Amino acid sequence: MATLLIPALVLVPLLGGIVALIIRGDRPRRALLAGTAVVHLLLTAGSGGAAPALGGWLALDPLGRLFLGIASTLFLAAALYGAGYLARETGSGDDRRRDLDEGTLFSNAPEAVFTGCLLFFLATMTLVCVSNHLGILWVAVEATTLASAPLIYFHRHHRSLEAAWKYLLICSIGIALALLGNFLLAVATKSSPRGEIPLRLDLLLPAAASFQPMWLKAAFIFLLVGYGTKMGLAPLHTWLPDAHSESPSLVSALLSGALLNCAFLGVLRALQVLSAAGLAGFGQQLLVGFGLFSMGLAAAFIIGQPDYKRMLAYSSVEHMGILALGVGLGGGAVFGALFHAVNHSLIKGMLFLVAGNILSAARTKTIAEVRGLSRALPVSGALWLAGFLAITGTPPFGTFLSEFTILKAAIDGGRLGVAVLYLIALAVVFVGMCRLMLRMVQGSPSAAVAGVAGREPWLALAPPALLGALGLALGLYVPPFLEQLLRNAARLLEGLS
Amino acid sequence: MAHVEDLILALLVLSGFVFLGSSRLRFCIRTLALQGIMIGLLPLWSGPRTLPARALALAALSIAIKGALLPRLLERAMRRANVRREVEPFIGYNASLFVGIVCLGISFWIAARLPLPEASGSSLAVMAAFFTMFSGLFVIISRRQALTQVLGYLVMENGIYVFGVALALDTPALVEFGVLLDVFVAVFVMGIMIFQISRTFEHIDTDKLSALKE
Numbered sequence: 001m002a003t004l005l006i007p008a009l010v011l012v013p014l015l016g017g018i019v020a021l022i023i024r025g026d027r028p029r030r031a032l033l034a035g036t037a038v039v040h041l042l043l044t045a046g047s048g049g050a051a052p053a054l055g056g057w058l059a060l061d062p063l064g065r066l067f068l069g070i071a072s073t074l075f076l077a078a079a080l081y082g083a084g085y086l087a088r089e090t091g092s093g094d095d096r097r098r099d100l101d102e103g104t105l106f107s108n109a110p111e112a113v114f115t116g117c118l119l120f121f122l123a124t125m126t127l128v129c130v131s132n133h134l135g136i137l138w139v140a141v142e143a144t145t146l147a148s149a150p151l152i153y154f155h156r157h158h159r160s161l162e163a164a165w166k167y168l169l170i171c172s173i174g175i176a177l178a179l180l181g182n183f184l185l186a187v188a189t190k191s192s193p194r195g196e197i198p199l200r201l202d203l204l205l206p207a208a209a210s211f212q213p214m215w216l217k218a219a220f221i222f223l224l225v226g227y228g229t230k231m232g233l234a235p236l237h238t239w240l241p242d243a244h245s246e247s248p249s250l251v252s253a254l255l256s257g258a259l260l261n262c263a264f265l266g267v268l269r270a271l272q273v274l275s276a277a278g279l280a281g282f283g284q285q286l287l288v289g290f291g292l293f294s295m296g297l298a299a300a301f302i303i304g305q306p307d308y309k310r311m312l313a314y315s316s317v318e319h320m321g322i323l324a325l326g327v328g329l330g331g332g333a334v335f336g337a338l339f340h341a342v343n344h345s346l347i348k349g350m351l352f353l354v355a356g357n358i359l360s361a362a363r364t365k366t367i368a369e370v371r372g373l374s375r376a377l378p379v380s381g382a383l384w385l386a387g388f389l390a391i392t393g394t395p396p397f398g399t400f401l402s403e404f405t406i407l408k409a410a411i412d413g414g415r416l417g418v419a420v421l422y423l424i425a426l427a428v429v430f431v432g433m434c435r436l437m438l439r440m441v442q443g444s445p446s447a448a449v450a451g452v453a454g455r456e457p458w459l460a461l462a463p464p465a466l467l468g469a470l471g472l473a474l475g476l477y478v479p480p481f482l483e484q485l486l487r488n489a490a491r492l493l494e495g496l497s
Numbered sequence: 498m499a500h501v502e503d504l505i506l507a508l509l510v511l512s513g514f515v516f517l518g519s520s521r522l523r524f525c526i527r528t529l530a531l532q533g534i535m536i537g538l539l540p541l542w543s544g545p546r547t548l549p550a551r552a553l554a555l556a557a558l559s560i561a562i563k564g565a566l567l568p569r570l571l572e573r574a575m576r577r578a579n580v581r582r583e584v585e586p587f588i589g590y591n592a593s594l595f596v597g598i599v600c601l602g603i604s605f606w607i608a609a610r611l612p613l614p615e616a617s618g619s620s621l622a623v624m625a626a627f628f629t630m631f632s633g634l635f636v637i638i639s640r641r642q643a644l645t646q647v648l649g650y651l652v653m654e655n656g657i658y659v660f661g662v663a664l665a666l667d668t669p670a671l672v673e674f675g676v677l678l679d680v681f682v683a684v685f686v687m688g689i690m691i692f693q694i695s696r697t698f699e700h701i702d703t704d705k706l707s708a709l710k711e
Binding site: 135136138142143145146149150153157158159161162163164165168169172173179180183187196198212214241242245246301 | 630657660661668679683686687693706707
């Protein structure tokens with residue numbers, strides 16, 4: 001049973017996706033989407049003692065389990081939200097839709113293709129989390145790009161086409177560089193006493209001390225740039241705001257909360273090898289640099305951002321910067337960064353789903369045209385407000401704890417300059433988002449949202465509310481199993497530095 | 498049989514210059530097909546010869562995909578999008594050729610400086626690999642049309658593949674199949690998108706894909 005668990009985790013969504021492409025009824029397909037998500041989450045929850053599969057190519061270590069758990073939880077929320085969303089999008093007989101920004105007509109991609117790609121997307125992300133071989137990891141990360149590009153192009157108009165094209169091309173180039181990184185790593189292993197070593201983590205890590213350091217460093221740089229492109233680290237983030245703002249909101253939630261983490265896992269795997277070779281300092285310096293730069297750049301673009309989905313996208317760039325920074329600082333900050341990955345995914349998932357509610361009611365993404373949400377859409381407005389507090393790291397949300405842990409580790413480690421820059425970036429983002437998001441909630445409803453009171457289906461509210469509640473709960477109480485998982489995962493990264 | 502390998506590598510570098518200097522898409526796609534066949538054959542001369550059956554299977558598969566299938570997909574996309582040539586690239590053809598020469602120089606410099614592990618690969622192959630990668634990247638950056646950018650991506654991918662072959666890396670078959678499959682699907686999806694772009698914008702100039710920015 002335990003040996004079948006990992007293949008089942010990948011195969012369940014894969015088969016679900018194939019079935020979704022075949023069956024005709026819309027309602028059974030939506031049920032299939034939600035059902036697969038539930039099964040996947042149950043399998044993930046029970047994956048504690050999963051044995052390696054495929055001759056050791058696939059295995060679940062605590063790091064993989066952590067990111068798999070995040071992806072699976074978020075996917076369930078997105079799938080439930082998606083059931084209602086798809087009913088609203090394709091429910092009416094006429095499939096021509098009015099473009100929100102330009103008033104031209106467009107149609108949606110077929111629902112079967114959308115659902116199928118969603119499930120394939122889950123399968124590929126699962127494969128990223130369970131791969132123990134860096135080559136398989138590469139194949140899986142590239143596959144996530146291919147499975148998600150059609151999702152971004154669900155609304156068939158020219159802006160989403162542009163976003164999908166940029167996403168596909170930029171990420172493919174990035175991933176190609178990561179492939180070169182894998183090759184460089186393979187060259188580095190040739191200097192070990194036993195000759196070239198397969199890129200399996202369990203074989204690489206014990207032998208890492210004998211690798212050729214120059215090739216290893218070059219390999220890390222290419223892996224960082226390659227996976228960093230996908231993760232959205234500045235200045236390689238250029239695809240991210242476009243893809244997040246033009247795709248359907250549940251896809252944005254998955255991209256931001258699950259996909260970026262999967263790419264981050266690629267960077268972490270490279271760092272594992274680097275620190276096993278005793279070169280952790282080199283990688284950590286790079287990560288701190290990329291992290292601070294991403295935070296600073298995101299803060300600059302959040303101030304005065306006219307579009308609320310782009311604002312959330314830049315906030316993701318900021319939080320990916322925090323993750324990179326935390327791991328780069330080492331020590332206690334690694335725990336903080338991994339905990340922050342959990343918190344960020346929950347809250348950003350919630351915010352994108354709420355943004356979807358606002359968008360479907362107000363029919364505009366422009367912040368200036370949305371006012372008075374607290375009266376027009378009371379529940380979504382309240383969630384939006386809670387999301388603002390959570391994403392900016394206000395207590396008592398989990399984000400506060402994790403951001404504070406990173407700050408404390410920076411100060412304890414004597415990195416005062418880093419701590420100051422970190423605080424400045426956080427403060428700027430807080431002020432910037434405060435100005436934008438509070439104005440949307442307060443005041444009397446603007447023309448765009450005036451006549452929409454009460455148009456809040458429960459299926460569009462429950463998933464984001466649940467994610468938000470989880471994010472809040474983590475700030476008050478971290479369950480022992482999660483804390484243990486986080487500690488074990490952090491030990492994989494910090495134990496050697 | 499080292500001279501066969503050297504001949505293939507020299508042809509590879511020449512085909513890189515063809516990409517940089519040619520505006521006719523059909524010609525570029527044919528060159529890409531030729532490149533695919535060449536790099537498919539390369540491992541038979543320079544790769545690890547421990548598993549000939551596996552090496553043959555991989556060579557056959559990569560020639561089938563890179564030498565036949567992908568070029569046909571691209572030609573189809575070219576016909577459906579109704580484009581013949583790359584008009585007015587951001588950087589002209591003569592300038593591109595000059596950049597190519599600079600790339601070649603940089604590639605020589607890198608290949609000469611890299612401390613190669615003993616008993617693996619020739620520095621000529623490393624040079625050809627880097628040059629192919631650079632020329633692909635440059636084509637992506639400097640051309641306007643979506644189709645040419647896909648060609649550039651494939652050339653870059655070919656360069657990385659040559660790097661793996663050149664250093665005689667023993668990548669497992671599963672990974673190589675995975676990489677081939679990914680590249681194939683990537684081009685397939687890109688081909689569909691090119692068709693969509695041509696239908697939406699009535700051409701595939703990515704210069705016009707500029708509604709989304711700050």
